[in-house]
Amino acid sequence: MLLKKSHLERALDRDELVPHFQPYFEMKTGRVVGFEALIRWQHPSGELILPDQFIPLAERSGLITPLTRNLLRHVMAAAVDLPDHLHYSVNVSPLQLRDDTLPQMFEAAASAAQFPLQRMTVEITESALIDNLDRAASIAADLKSLGLQLAVDDFGTGYSSLKHLQALPFDVIKVDQSFVRCMVERRESRKIVSAVLGLGQTLGLRTVAEGVETPDQERMLQWLGCDVGQGWLFGRPMPVNYLGVFLERIEITPPLMSGAGALSTSEEFRLDNSASRRLAHLQALYDAAPVGLCFLDREMRLTSVNKRLAQMMGTSAISFVGRDIDEAMPQIAAELKPSIQCALEGECIGDLEVPLARIGVSEQAGTALVSFQPAHDEANEVVGVSISFIDITERKRAQNALHESEDHYRHTVELNPQVNWTCDPEGRHLTANHRWEALTGLSPEQSSG
Incomplete structure (x- = not known):
């Protein structure tokens, strides 16, 4: 389908651009902690058009700002009827990190919906920081001053730079799904995921893994200490009218993480401590x-x-x-x-x-x-x-001393001119010297027991 600016304008007028919500699950407990709002175009033809087909058009045609404003209105309206502990994240276009009015847009939408911005995260791709990092940092600081959290999205793809993590006040780092999906099969991907999670933990950032589709991936992410998982294993993006039923079902039957229920004590230890703290603990045990x-x-x-x-x-x-x-x-x-x-x-x-x-x-x-x-x-x-x-020197000495003592006793018994023999409390024969055989006609071995 060839999309034009007029089609997108009409879709905005008809309110055809709506969010679908994909759940975030806390890896340690299996609890739903929030949703990412992913925009979809519900076309009159019945087709559900994904964002990669119309976001570039919105950016080229200058419609990205009204599109984002419409998305915020829908997300904040939906949140009113959902539990207060849930958190929501939305993506902004790289172009919008050059727009000084972006913070005012969030503030106005939150005021109209009576929505606390402390419950929302703005996801920023690293490509948004390439052209003018100073300006992006200024806008990001204004967003933070409103109570919004910031997430660096798709970290590890294309433009990854520690400079970005240092320059902007990020709260969350998201591991790109391209690494997560093949981390079980490919050692290189596992090491990249581990490195990104370790970096987030060291910097005190909340870590989120995208594209979790299998229990093996989930278990591996748990082992690495990932905080939050997102992907088809936990739930696909769903329209707003499905959220209530979804949350009720999860409340009644919470997911068993990796099909194995709660984590063991050792696994909780790994998840409850930052990478640097765990390293310090292990080093102390190692050296002591x-x-x-x-x-x-x-x-x-x-x-x-x-x-x-x-x-x-x-x-x-x-x-x-x-x-x-x-x-x-x-x-x-x-x-x-x-x-x-x-x-x-x-x-x-x-x-x-x-x-x-x-x-x-x-x-x-x-x-x-x-x-x-x-x-x-x-x-x-x-x-x-x-x-x-x-x-084991002392143990070996004790063993040798015991053997020497046993040999000494045995020699003492055998050389004694009298008939020496021993038995247990039940009267069973244990040992005897050489004179026992002369007296009884039975060897010590024949008499034993």
Whole structure:
């Protein structure tokens, strides 16, 4: 269908441009927290025309401002009949980040509808910031002063720049659906999603993933600490008259996140803490551990060593980072590598004993028990191996002392000229010396039990 300016003007006059609402779900709880208002053209022919077919026309023809004003009127009117805790987001055109009257448009629409702007987020694509960042920052500051929140939309596509995140007072960062949709199958996409979420968490921004379509994607995003999900898995865009029924159904039967219900305690720990705080917690645990710990990547390079292992090795932890196992532990590398390879293939190994003197530079007597644990990423792929070194010297001494004591007792019994024998409380024969056989004609083994 060839669309013209006159068609769009008529559609505005006839109120054919209406919002459809796609729900946002909180990843941790499965609770609906709001909707994104996506404009649709309900054409008289019955066709539902998507925005990519008419937004460029509206921008070229100067109709983008009345179109946005109409959208705000519809969204704020719909919100009146919905629960107060719900939040709404709307997109603005890159052209509108050059229009000084944009904040007044939001203010006027909110005043007419008696709608609190604290419940609305303005989504801005990074392309809107390219031409005149200073002017966009000024308009964004005016929007923030009204109580609106700001989201950077489709982060990671085309124009991504940390300068934009620094220049504008964003509250939300949205991961583009092109990465989310293939993150389960493609390692590169997973790492991009993880990096964007980590950046948002570090900057204190709320993170939203678009295009969530499968439980595997959802579970992976939960694991990475994403705050909010949006996509067909949770709900497709719907007209305003469907919202009440949708919310009632969700209230009665809330979705089970990933088909598995509530998150475990360890998962809640991950979601409740920012990336930097989690890292600080884990580093403190790592360094305070009474056992030597290190991590090797798939190329058998050491990426981290804790303080205890550094002490056992007689050097600083940082001196080993980046070195391969042959260079870092030349005396035991050949002994460790078969177990490391097994761990890289997913097997846990926990029974290797090595002399302490071969681990460090000192001639310390004793023994270490070495264990190998494969480390998996969010897609359950092995990305490295965690190795622990436990000093079992005292335990080995106790075992040796016990064996020596048992041998001494046995020799004492066997060399005693008298007939010595022992039994348990039920009278069952346990041990006897050599004179027992001479007296009874039965060997100690025949008499046992």
